[in-house]
Amino acid sequence: MDFKRLRILRELSERGTVGATAEALKVTPSAVSQQLKTLQQELGVVLVEKSGRGVRLTEAGLAMAGAAADLSTAVARAEATIDLYRHGRQTHVRAAFFPSAAEMFLPGLLHRTKEIDGLHFEAHFQDPAVAGFAGLTADYDIVIAHSVDGADVFARRGLTVVPLLEEPLDVALPVGHPLAEKEALTAADVVAYPWMGMPEGFPFDTVVRRIELQADTPVFRAQLFPDLRVLEALVSAGHGLTVLPRFTALRNQDRGFVLRPLEGLEASRIIVALARPDVAARTTIQLVLAMLVAEAQSVAAAPGLSDPPHDEGQNQERRSKM
Template structure:
């Protein structure tokens, strides 16, 4: 194995400068060194490498063939270091780096994907790696350092008392009512959540969406009667289309089905709040800041 300690970059830079300047005196001036210091450094480099680097030609010195061979290889190192400096500077400006994002299912197409598209245009060296996850797992991953940023509903985020995380509000996502196209209220001039108190409801039997649906209906003065249980929006909207019940659907999650009408509520307008979270201090990482900026830009037009 090669003895890498003898490849001293500072001394190689002096040798490279000598090749460019032509004399020890000019090299010393360019590097703000004394001529004797230049000579000493090059003598030490020759000893480290075990080859002669300079030979006298009159009152001047010139590089040996061995010195030119050394510099040919050193150029590749200097080139790579220039690239590293450039990438490091870009990273420090928040223009480069990888950010791992954990997000719940509907946040991926509604927020994360548009943010990634925006970053490709403005900061193409910032890459985002997405991991779809439920809220509890997202915060476990965030705490463990397996993701850098987590998206969840505010109702399922850690409280402000949890000093591990910084929460960043992103979006107040309105909840609309999904009705079958032939439902008697599908074309009503105005629609309140209380008008649907006697309807059969479709939502998950437990978990975040069940809590949100029950909470919104109870705030409107009634407890929803669960007719069917489903977790995915495809299944929920298919049952709505078939006239099997009604459902609350986040506006950012709404899919299109010919037989389903999405109605905005004229009163008792419930919303779900979406937040981003990072580990305390993590917001100072420039690339993470760029991703947060991109998420805010996507979320801003969606605020009611």
């Protein structure tokens, strides 16, 4: 049984099509098909069958793809053990960040990764809806992901999930808005105002939907834009309310908005690091994941971030009236 052919089967199970598998492995689609055909002949069972214009894995194929993932993990652990003795490590790590995670973690993380001699840490921008993060682990060593529904959203996909931090999601209001006098807001307080929202599938839109359910009233989504800095600008200009992550937004309140916590409903996101189990078993990846955890702890421990942001907002309002 050829490990390389098993890897092709595993990639097909992850990526769904022969074309995507060939692109990931930098071979031709015909080469993928031929290797899968040879693997089927070696094993004596059907692993792949036609489905419309494409293919799908049979029950046996899915089982062997899972076994291939387990084998990859075992090989990676063996290589990590050898690394401890020969001092050889992976020298190039690729990681995917969504924007606010990069803003929070990347500056400090790059200082930390310099401690690993010879390591080139390469950060990439990715900002999919929640369902899209798991698939990115096929192309990156580490993927930073977020969800308002907890880490189980990703653990169910068979990935290694490393919790980094839980971040409150607050309502952003223009400076001087009537609701800014309140220390905390309820769904009933905010549901009647226009909203600057995120497209469906993004965590902040989920919070808005919870507001709608709690108030039993739909909100008016005046604009949908998947960029936090644009949302900050729209709120600051007085166009409506939005949901923002506290740890990054607090640093930007001088733009003309204030933050108020929501009460009576869940309004926070969990931020995690994701990796395939075999990748997470590598020595260098373990070191980088530990550095990510340390950096997240440093971010969460920064003064004023864990408390509701009312006082700073009042100061901002007072400054705006001077």
